[in-house]
Amino acid sequence: MRKILLMGNPNVGKSVFFTRLTGTQVMTSNYPGTTVEYIRGFMLLPDGEKVEIIDVPGTYTLEPTCKAEDVACEMLKESVVEGLKRGDVVVNVVDATNLERNLNLTLELMEKGVPMVVALNLWDEARHNGINIDLEKLSEWLGIPVVPTVGVTGEGFARLIAKLYSARAPKARKHSKEQRWKEIGELIGMVQTIEHRHHTFLEWLQDLTIHPKTGIPVAVIVGYLSFKVIRFIGEGLIAYVFDPLFEFIYTPMIMQASNWLGSTGFWHDILVGKLIGGQIDYVQAFGVLTTGLYVPLAMVLPYVISFYLILGLLEDSGYLPRLAVLMDNLLHRVGLHGFAIVPTILGFGCNVPGILATRILESKRERFIACTLISIGVPCAALQAMIIGVLGRHGTLPVLAVYGSLAVTWLVLGLVLNRTLPGFSPELLLEIPPYRMPPLKTVWKKLWWRIKGFLREAVPIVLAGVFVVNILYVLGLFEALANFTAPVITGLLGLPKEAVTSIIIGFLRKDVAVGMLVPLGLSVKQLVVACIVLSMFFPCIATFIVLIKELGWKDMLKSTAIMVVTALTVGSLINFLF
Amino acid sequence: MTERAIIKLVDLKPGQEGRVVSIDGGNRIVDRLRALGIREGLTVKKISAMILWGPVSVKIGSTTLSMGHGMASKIVVEV
Numbered sequence: 205m206r207k208i209l210l211m212g213n214p215n216v217g218k219s220v221f222f223t224r225l226t227g228t229q230v231m232t233s234n235y236p237g238t239t240v241e242y243i244r245g246f247m248l249l250p251d252g253e254k255v256e257i258i259d260v261p262g263t264y265t266l267e268p269t270c271k272a273e274d275v276a277c278e279m280l281k282e283s284v285v286e287g288l289k290r291g292d293v294v295v296n297v298v299d300a301t302n303l304e305r306n307l308n309l310t311l312e313l314m315e316k317g318v319p320m321v322v323a324l325n326l327w328d329e330a331r332h333n334g335i336n337i338d339l340e341k342l343s344e345w346l347g348i349p350v351v352p353t354v355g356v357t358g359e360g361f362a363r364l365i366a367k368l369y370s371a372r373a374p375k376a377r378k379h380s381k382e383q384r385w386k387e388i389g390e391l392i393g394m395v396q397t398i399e400h401r402h403h404t405f406l407e408w409l410q411d412l413t414i415h416p417k418t419g420i421p422v423a424v425i426v427g428y429l430s431f432k433v434i435r436f437i438g439e440g441l442i443a444y445v446f447d448p449l450f451e452f453i454y455t456p457m458i459m460q461a462s463n464w465l466g467s468t469g470f471w472h473d474i475l476v477g478k479l480i481g482g483q484i485d486y487v488q489a490f491g492v493l494t495t496g497l498y499v500p501l502a503m504v505l506p507y508v509i510s511f512y513l514i515l516g517l518l519e520d521s522g523y524l525p526r527l528a529v530l531m532d533n534l535l536h537r538v539g540l541h542g543f544a545i546v547p548t549i550l551g552f553g554c555n556v557p558g559i560l561a562t563r564i565l566e567s568k569r570e571r572f573i574a575c576t577l578i579s580i581g582v583p584c585a586a587l588q589a590m591i592i593g594v595l596g597r598h599g600t601l602p603v604l605a606v607y608g609s610l611a612v613t614w615l616v617l618g619l620v621l622n623r624t625l626p627g628f629s630p631e632l633l634l635e636i637p638p639y640r641m642p643p644l645k646t647v648w649k650k651l652w653w654r655i656k657g658f659l660r661e662a663v664p665i666v667l668a669g670v671f672v673v674n675i676l677y678v679l680g681l682f683e684a685l686a687n688f689t690a691p692v693i694t695g696l697l698g699l700p701k702e703a704v705t706s707i708i709i710g711f712l713r714k715d716v717a718v719g720m721l722v723p724l725g726l727s728v729k730q731l732v733v734a735c736i737v738l739s740m741f742f743p744c745i746a747t748f749i750v751l752i753k754e755l756g757w758k759d760m761l762k763s764t765a766i767m768v769v770t771a772l773t774v775g776s777l778i779n780f781l782f
Numbered sequence: 783m784t785e786r787a788i789i790k791l792v793d794l795k796p797g798q799e800g801r802v803v804s805i806d807g808g809n810r811i812v813d814r815l816r817a818l819g820i821r822e823g824l825t826v827k828k829i830s831a832m833i834l835w836g837p838v839s840v841k842i843g844s845t846t847l848s849m850g851h852g853m854a855s856k857i858v859v860e861v
Binding site: 264267269305385389411414415530631632634 | 796810813814815816817818819821823829830831832833834835836837839843844845846847848849850851852853
């Protein structure tokens with residue numbers, strides 16, 4: 205099957221193209237480096253031929269400087285070798301508002317001799333900014349078709365698809381780097397004219413948010429508002445939607461089922477769990493159909509919805525790269541640079557995409573530090589929802605204690621890693637995209653896509669986790685284990701020895717693990733210690749798998765050792781000091 | 783007639799423009815900066831610099847770039 209490769213500089217809209225061509229939703233945002241792996245999909249051409257579309261991570265040149273760019277170059281290499289026989293086509297997506305810079309990759313691609321078409325994307329924005337490009341001259345000079353497009357509206361796509369048939373390999377021209385830039389300079393002089401436009405409101409805002417004097421207060425306000433709104437929406441959904449649903453609709457059904465199962469016995473305990481005074485306490489019952497559904501749907505899902513809604517707006521507006529500039533100083537202290545803020549923020553939703561996003565960082569050292577810090581100090585939305593749900597009942601202070609301890613640990617560990625690991629942290633070099641109004645349709649689609657992901661991937665594991673817990677209880681395995689680990693759990697952390705079961709289950713799902721703490725009747729201090737240890741200890745299994753994939757076995761084991769030692773150290777410090 | 787001065791990009795005042803004369807760095811840095819749009823002969827405008835030797839943000843054409851303080855001191859501009 206023929207392959208169509210979507211290639212171009214970062215943040216030019218390749219993923220929007222992919223979604224439009226294949227109908228498959230992929231993650232899109234307004235910052236460079238959203239796509240870090242190649243993604244495949246299929247489309248039917250008008251003549252009925254089925255082709256494979258590949259969304260290639262963005263790259264500025266064909267000389268890779270980070271893992272995401274490596275992926276891009278590898279993809280192209282394969283298509284150059286095998287693709288000529290198949291008839292592969294490269295669609296070079298070019299940002300029309302930054303033609304000069306983008307043409308470097310275009311010329312590099314042309315030198316590879318693959319058939320290609322140039323899609324001059326963000327055409328509307330270029331026009332709006334007073335940039336005029338002579339399409340005919342450009343196409344003639346390059347010797348390949350050039351089609352103006354607007355990814356978000358689909359303008360120009362029919363023509364682009366038609367051009368896929370007439371794509372052919374450009375004349376191979378080899379240049380030195382110097383020559384290439386010189387030619388681009390000349391070409392730009394011929395095809396592009398720019399009318400001067402006055403500063404727009406968005407441009408004014410743009411400057412404001414990267415000035416230290418104004419940018420830092422704005423960042424604090426954005427952070428505070430995001431947090432407030434996430435909590436407001438999350439709590440609102442729980443109180444007015446999900447809790448009533450469970451209470452008025454689901455509870456009567458479950459009570460029926462409980463009666464039918466005879467209110468006790470093996471299957472009753474597994475499916476419905478333990479009733480307390482004849483009533484269902486959804487957190488404590490621990491049946492597959494009670495706690496197993498209530499935790500993911502009524503405690504975690506509301507926060508997943510609110511977190512990803514706000515994240516989507518932040519991603520699509522273009523604010524995150526500015527935050528990277530503001531955070532650069534701090535992140536250098538922990539051996540990273542400013543752009544590491546993006547994987548970190550993604551980690552607050554789920555550690556898995558957070559760790560994948562560390563591919564935008566240049567060095568192996570940075571990726572190791574970033575992955576370790578995210579696994580230890582960045583609790584995912586599910587874990588946070590449970591911490592707030594369980595600890596929040598005892599006031600704000602215990603919740604703050606958990607977040608504070610995680611933040612301090614993140615910082616101290618980062619400082620230590622930066623000092624002890626060989627190497628240095630590279631400097632920030634980042635393109636700051638213009639602010640764009642987040643297209644509401646995209647924000648909504650992306651939110652829905654992430655919610656579906658959560659329901660599909662998390663809920664089954666929660667159900668399985670609750671089931672496994674019940675079986676292990678019945679088999680009495682937990683008791684044996686609890687006695688074995690008691691010196692650490694009780695001696696060091698000051699928790700009842702049964703708490704080990706929660707820590708073990710934390711390997712499956714951290715939200716279930718926090719739920720398991722509730723029936724133990726812990727003091728507030730014990731709950732705080734347990735929540736901290738759970739956050740820092742092994743990552744959940746899904747995170748574990750990506751860690752192996754991204755770091756390799758050796759570094760993953762190193763990272764895990766750091767997590768275990770840190771969790772035990774911080775946990776026992778808090779236990780003994782307070 | 784004002785004197786032409788050769789200074790480092792990092793020493794431009796916010797809002798000031800300069801023409802890039804040279805980039806005094808290793809090949810890797812030079813290539814990277816060029817690929818992102820900083821090249822000899824082009825005019826850059828400094829937008830801002832973070833406190834404590836933080837990143838410097840510049841505008842070049844319609845691209846905004848932020849770069850580390852060290853990188854910005856390797857770029858020589860004429861004002």
